Amino acid sequence: MSQWLSEVIATAQTHQDWLAPHRQAALAELEKVRWPLRKVEDWRFTPLIPVEKRSVLLAKPENSTFSAPKIGELSAIELVFSGNELLTDVSALALPEGLEIVRFSTATAQQQTAIESLLSDVKPAKHLFGQVNDALLADGLYIRVAAGKTIDTPIRISQLASNEGDQHLRVLMQVEAGARATVLEDGYGDASSVNTAFSEYVLESEAHLEHYRFAMFTQQAMHVGGCHFKVAEKAQLNSTLIGYGSQLSRLDVDVIYTGEFANANINAIYLLAEGELFDLHTTIEHAVPNCTTEENARGIVGDRAKAVFNGRIHIHRDAQKTLAELNNRNLLLSRRAVINTKPELEIYADDVKCAHGATVAEIDDTALYYLLTRGISRSQALIMLNFGFIQELINQIPNEDIAGWLLNQLHDRFVGMEVK
């Protein structure tokens, strides 16, 4: 066991609150972890050295020096965590009818019961850092959209981490039958901060969730988080995941179908600047028949940067008539850029339609030269040649304000990346 993990356990044991039983369950699992994790398939390409080196858990996490960026003209219900502190006064929010937002730390006994029943109900136990989040959980939000209600205003949950602070927060969301909502989880961090942001979503029958997760942690920030979804009959999930790299940035996504005729559309984009790492692991569990998954992960990897993509679609024996597509496309900006990609289909049903693929491309020097000879600037030529496949995914984003803002962000980040 690493010193870091020992300290996680020691720290968690000092938390005596209503979540203590939940923490204890996680601690029992963490005690069993055999460190280092290099030999575990899940962590084969993503070294945890930055975390191992971090020997001291700060007792009093400092607030972040950031503020959440303004996303175009987006008008959202904004909930902002700086470090572990929620800057938003939830009780003062004027929420639309059918929307309930509860902060863990101020939950009533009845709300605590609801939260406890949902905690780790969706998130699989296999995620080590999910267990860390269970153990250290500082605060969280429970969001419920009442049956049949449509919440037009997006709910935005921002997490800001910096100044070597620790940030361990949780989002639980229940979209009841036939309800519709849009949620954006965005995280920003630097300066040796550690963030474990895990969120769990329950989509009841015919629920509709438009979900965004932006992991924009950069530089020396460490971020290991996850989004986990249970999708019931005829429910629809549309999720857009954005990953920037940092010295350690990882996102685990699970989609578990619990009812038939449900579908999930997942688009992931990662843009890694020089020397950064980003790891995306997704698992789609087709446990029931007649569900449809379409997943596209596309990324641009800069010099000495490393991307890891592991996309697994597991089609259980009874999951007949499943339609599943999984595709991963990568562009490497240098000979020293690395992508470890592994799309996996595991199929036990015999009447399914599935496809998966992965491609890795490099900059086409001849095409670039051709554009330059026509007076087009180098940065513009690179955008024209190499940004289209990213832009295609941005164009699929339903929310125009988010799409517009994101396009500019990713465009600028790409232009700032050097081709070697």
Add this chain to the structure above:
Amino acid sequence: MLSIDNLHASVEDKTIIKGLNLEVKPGEVHAIMGPNGAGKSTLGYVLSGREGYEVNEGAVKLNGKDLLELEVEERAREGLFLAFQYPVEIPGVSNMEFLKESVNALREHRGEEPLTAAEFLKKAKAACKQVNLPLDFLKRGVNEGFSGGEKKRNEIMQMILLEPSLCILDESDSGLDVDALQVVADGVNSQRDGQRSFIVVTHYQRLLDYIKPDFVHILADGKIVKSGDASLALEVEKSGYAFLGKAYEEADA
């Protein structure tokens, strides 16, 4: 206009251009002929600034500016245009977007306002017609699936839209039938205005029946070994490069 003085250039440590001198004045058309491997295409790449083509010695000035100091795109903005022997296919980038970006990059350099989509479309359609390409070629990917002749005509269309001061045509006649050759030549001739200069690189005299050169130069082993008027091209057509010596005669056979 263009002044090349004692140019030496190499590719992957192999010297290809070995002391080339050339003076091109406004409005002139210079043809450069020569056997295979003489360095004809290399000259175009060196002048355009292609990566991997190293200048070891000499100087090149375009309109008084030190061309060799400039990046590829800056040379284009200063008025240099290279029509490729093998135009590059770029699926995913529409010909229209490509042409518009190019035209507006040059306009910006000249301090002019970028063309609006409508203004550009009008110009592009006219240029497209002039080189006898169907209008849907504007919507297709750059050179994607174009035939050899269509690619060459697309190069000439770009030349017409970009209005360069010096055009280098690298074997723009290769792989063309007589009709396509006529279209390419008409496109080039329409751009001769007494100011714009051309360097026509070709292996055969045929193109020069359509584009009348003021000067013909024979390039062999990285140097211009003979210069003359249009009659020199006819002489080459008749008796090949035999006058260069045994080695070239065989290379050209």
